[in-house]
Amino acid sequence: MPLIGHRSPMHLLLLLLFWCSGFQTASGPATQSQITVQCAPPVVRRVPIDPSRTHSGSPTTHPNEAAITLQLDCRVKLDGEILSKSQRPDGQWQITARVVGGRIELALEDVIYLPMNATLPLRIHEEGHREINERLYRAKAEAIALRAATQTVARDLTNSAADPDAALGEAITEAEKQIRQRTQRTFVEQAQHIADRFDRITNHGQRDVDPREAIDWAFQEN
């Protein structure tokens, strides 16, 4: 996934990483409403940067620059069942299948990189970005994931492989990947838009404006 960021006296960098342990389990009939979403509490790490040294692992490039990265971990496990199967002349099995249930687990981690001599307004500004990410996560992440799941499993899955179970497993893995990517992409896009508004309203923390009000405005602006 691409890195999304903006640069300024301080910059916001949204970093999207993910991993997924997708596998398929047997299950009885279910509806897509049986896909559940669980959100872990958001966590934050604060990394002090010595401005006199080059800091490996920090996304900042200038001594007095701060940054925040956002990582939305999304793990998807779906259950599927084969609706129909047929063996083709080449020996491959063609299947149609449907998702009968599943679980999505989300976790948000912000990492704030701050020079040790950061001014208070800069510290407050970066914490404002964190607050935006966490507020969006609490308010919208579950709905974003459910919408991604609904879009992905709305149609029956089709696939072919050496045997029906392998075809189903591949189809499920692909559906899990699509849900994961749609969830992460939508969340990051929304976080990026709000962060951009926040930076515009605050002039990247250099305008004398109440940070809490700036966050509220950033969420309200259309």
Ligand SMILES: [Zn+2]
């Ligand atoms: Zn900013």
